[in-house]
Amino acid sequence: MKEIRQNKIKEIIENRDIETQDELLAELSKEGFSVTQATISRDIREMKLTKVSGDGGRQRYVLIQNEDTDVMQKYHQVLSAGILNMDYAENLIVIRTVSGMAMAVAAALDNMKLPGLMGCIAGDDTIFCAVRNSRYCREIIAGIKKVASDE
Numbered sequence: 001m002k003e004i005r006q007n008k009i010k011e012i013i014e015n016r017d018i019e020t021q022d023e024l025l026a027e028l029s030k031e032g033f034s035v036t037q038a039t040i041s042r043d044i045r046e047m048k049l050t051k052v053s054g055d056g057g058r059q060r061y062v063l064i065q066n067e068d069t070d071v072m073q074k075y076h077q078v079l080s081a082g083i084l085n086m087d088y089a090e091n092l093i094v095i096r097t098v099s100g101m102a103m104a105v106a107a108a109l110d111n112m113k114l115p116g117l118m119g120c121i122a123g124d125d126t127i128f129c130a131v132r133n134s135r136y137c138r139e140i141i142a143g144i145k146k147v148a149s150d151e
Contacts, residue, residue, distance in 0.1 A: 005033055006043055010063060013049065017060040024061070048072070050143045052115045052136065062115055071111075072147070078108045079148035086144065088137040093129040095144075102127050112147070114140050 005028070012018060012027045021040045028035055043049075044061070051059040082101035087094055097105050106122035109129065116136025120129045131137050 002043075005035065005039075006047055008033065009043055009047065009049075013061045013063065017058060019051075019059045019061075048146065050139065050146055052139045075108045075112060075147050078104050079144060083144070083148055086141050088131070088134075088141065091131045091134045091137065093127075093131060093137055093140060095127040095129065097125050097127065099125045101125070109144065112143075114143050116140055 008028065008031055009024065012024065012031075016027065018024050018027065021037060021044070024044075025035065025037065025040050028040070047063060049061045049063055052062050078101075082097045082105040084096045084098060086096075095102075095105065102122035102125050106120035106127045106129075109117065109120050109127070116132045117140050118130040118132055120127050129140070131140060
């Protein structure tokens with residue numbers, strides 16, 4: 001049942017702009033699923049959903065996880081071991097890494113295909129990430145932190 005529900009959640013967020021857990025709960029109810037807020041919250045965490053800015057500044061849930069969980073585990077390892085801190089100005093995110101880790105972290109970020117992240121340039125311990133616009137910066141940093149902290 002959990003797999004069926006999570007597949008339905010994926011379908012819902014791919015086809016509709018869902019901003020809150022309550023909206024997601026309502027959509028699942030329409031589809032015949034009887035779930036609690038706690039279940040929705042667990043599903044969001046397990047599925048690695050994050051929010052990004054949509055049209056008109058409205059937030060919406062998106063799936064940042066690739067289908068290959070082994071790849072996501074590798075991203076987690078690289079990001080958690082390599083990133084020291086992150087900050088942004090305008091549409092540029094600056095990431096400081098452990099010396100020698102910037103290229104690996106940048107490659108992982110580029111491959112994660114985070115919404116709004118256009119690309120990364122890496123040195124030895126610093127990464128510059130070009131972001132489509134400043135609205136995406138906080139969401140991208142939150143998505144990176146989420147992947148780095150999940151185990």
